[in-house]
Amino acid sequence: MSWALEEWKEGLPSRALQKIQELEGQLEKLKKEKQQRQFQLDSLEAALQKQKQKVEDGKTEGADLKRENQRLMEICEHLEKSRQKLSHELQVKESQVNLQESQLSSCKKQIEKLEQELKRCKSEFERSQQVAQSADVSLNPCSTPQKLFATPLTPSSTYEDLKEKYNKEVEERKRLEEEVKALHAKKVSLPFSQATMNHRDIARHQASSSVFPWQQENTPSRLSSDALKTPLRRDGSAAHFLGEEVSPNKSSMKTGRGDCSSLPDLKSKMTELELRLQGQEKEMRSQVNKCQDLQVQLEKTKVELIEKERILNKTRDEVVRSTAQYDQAAAKCTTLEQKLKTLTEELSCHRQNAESAKRSLEQRIKEKEKELQEELSRQHQSFQALDSEYTQMKTRLTQELQQVKHLHSTLQLELEKVTSVKQQLERNLEEIRLKLSRAEQALQASQVAENELRRSSEEMKKENSLIRSQSEQRTREVCHLEEELGKVKVSLSKSQNFAEEMKAKNTSQEIMLRDLQEKLNQQENSLTLEKLKLALADLERQRNCSQVLLKKREHHIDQLNNKLNKIEKEFETLLSALELKKKECEELKEEKNQISFWKIDSEKLINQIESEKEILLGKINHLETSLKTQQVSPDSNERIRTLEMERENFTVEIKNLQSMLDSKMVEIKTQKQAYLELQQKSESSDQKHQKEIENMCLKANKLTGQVESLECKLQLLSSEVVTKDQQYQDLRMEYETLRDLLKSRGSSLVTNEDNQRSSEDNQRSSEDNQRGSLAFEQQPAVSDSFANVMGRKGSINSERSDCSVDGGRSPEHIAILQNRVTSLESSLESQNQMNSDLQMRCEELLQIKGEVEENLSKAEQIHQNFVAETNQCISKLQEDAAVHQNIVAETLATLESKEKELQLLKEKLEAQQTEVQKLNKNNCLLEGTLKELQLLSDTLSSEKKEMNSIIS
Missing domain, CATH: 1.20.120 (Four Helix Bundle (Hemerythrin (Met), subunit A))
Incomplete structure (x- = not known):
């Protein structure tokens, strides 16, 4: 077992070991999948048992419900029979x-x-x-x-x-x-x-x-x-x-x-x-008694019938309820049966799927085991063939070592160039993507700002219309007040005339009183005294009426003063609102200037990106030509095979990238559709806003907050533009430094190893950058492929350095060098494919750039239209402000004149009040004199009566 585990792997090449490791990893994955499937099968079986238990419970419930239903049906039949009997007895008793x-x-x-x-x-x-x-x-x-x-x-x-x-x-x-x-x-x-x-x-x-x-x-x-x-x-x-x-x-x-x-x-x-x-x-009496008994029995039977009818109604209700319950139970039973059927079908499907999955897994495992065994046998055969070929290759390798050294030096230089170019291209691509994303964000922000500016302009228009309507109302009120002032003046002139008439009447009355006194002294008739009394009463009435009129006029003057104070306050508020509007117009102008500056900067950035893209395309073409020249070399068959394998890997990666690009294109299309829908919605909202002009006057206080938010956004945009400029300058400096480094590396072959180490460090940093950028763009598959390729290149460079040091020590390293040469050739082909992928990406980026330029042109047109509209609105607002200022100046002048007139009226009223007081005093004196005259007339009348009595 130890040989099966470790010893048989010692003499195998690195590729075979990698493949063996991959196969072992796949076996472990398959074992894990098998365990997962077994766990899923166990869980499905447990679920099956639960479902079976549920089905059995449902069956028992259905049987119970059927029993209850039968019992209820029997009760219903019994109740129907009893009802029929009762109805029959009723009929008999009625007969x-x-x-x-x-x-x-x-x-x-x-x-x-x-x-x-x-x-x-x-x-x-x-x-x-x-x-x-x-x-x-x-x-x-x-x-x-x-x-x-x-x-x-x-x-x-x-x-x-x-x-x-x-x-x-x-x-x-x-x-x-x-x-x-x-x-x-x-x-x-x-x-x-x-x-x-x-x-x-x-x-x-x-x-x-x-x-x-x-x-x-x-x-x-x-x-x-x-x-x-x-x-x-x-x-x-x-x-x-x-x-x-x-x-x-x-x-x-x-x-x-x-x-x-x-x-x-x-x-x-x-x-x-x-x-x-x-x-x-007697018989008739007995029959009458019998009839009475029968009537009593009839009443009893009727009561019994009513009770039985109630019982029947109750039984009917119970029957209806029981039938409804029976229907519900039947429906539940049907649903449960259907669920049981579906569950049984699903369980059978799950079983079949599990069995098929088991079979497929077993077949796959067997096939993979067979494949592994076949590969192991092949590898053993290849190992034996390699041992036989090893002796033959020694002689060839000694001759080819010198050629390989020259090729190695040239390939190292080219690899360094390619890696540097690749790093630059990747950095440029990342920069372009970042710039595009920022440009899109800036476009969105500009669109938002344009929408907000449109809203603000519409609100300004509405507020201007409201201010115009308010100014018209104020002018109407001023005209009305002027009319009231004229009326007050006329009433004052009338009151003055009335006071003069009263004075004339008083003087005439004094003259009349003097005449009356003279007449009394002359002892005239009593008729003249009565006339004088009536005249005095009329004078008193007129005096009271004049006092009432004076009070009414004073109250009216107070009301006019209050109205004038209110108008002054309203004019002050209007002036403050006009000042705010002026400030807002100035802020809008500043925002317009900032947006124009940002637009110019964005155009400059776009031109720079285009120039950089052209440069990158030229470099890519140059690299492609150099790679094509390198491909015409010996041992091309093995290289072609390796390149084909890597090509397949890259095709998979390209397909993934294409799917990502398609998804992005779909997102762009959806954004375009959303933009069109937003335009339509904006048009409809414009129409709605025109209808809702009266309700928008309450939103005037919100304009200040919106203006502050716009200022913040403009500051953010300006800061973003500054950061973009700094980033572009930094990237330019890095590009120049990298170019200088490449030139310095191409000058000497002695410093190749140090440069290779630095390039490896740069490659690692570029890999990190690539992974970050690709994670930013949500492309994990592409980042993994790049990382694998660059890892291979790093290992190849390290192996080359080791080979250059230990090349003359042992002849066994020659085979390793040959394998490494083949790996270098495969890496070159992978670089070619990478360059082709980069070209494809550049083309896609150019397409995206064209679309972005179109969107920018549309945005510029919209912005120009918006700027023209804002300029028109600002000019209109300025004109309205000038008109309002003139109106305010005129109203202030009219108010000052009216205040002067009011002061004059107050002075006249005070003079009239003093005159009225004087007249009141004179009236009091006249009343005293009248009383004295009345006493004199009474004494005269009494003396006349006495004289008449004496004469008679």
């Missing part, structure tokens, strides 16, 4: 109630008929008594023969009436018996014995009710068949009664003695009839 009600109605009718018959019998009895009295009178010898013929006619008429009634009752009884028979025939078909018995009892009651009282005495407890015999007996008795009646009629026609014998018979019949009527009344 019984209907029959009893019909019997009651028939009994009531018979009772009414019997009462009528009793009344008739009583009336006939009274008539018979009268006839008997008349017959007693006729027995006397003084009776005439005419009366004897007239008296026997009354009993015959009553008999005929009774006979007719009897016949009618017999017919009715027959009809009722037929109906009873029909009812019996119908009720026989019913299944229940209770109903038949009830119908028989009803028929008996009908028979008993239809029979006359004298028939009931003879047959009280017989069936309907015995009752049928009563009409015959009654017919016989009636015939006998007729025979008995006919004979007295005949005898009465001959003699009047037969009447006396018929009277007691009639009396006896009347008593019998009365007794029968009483019996019928």
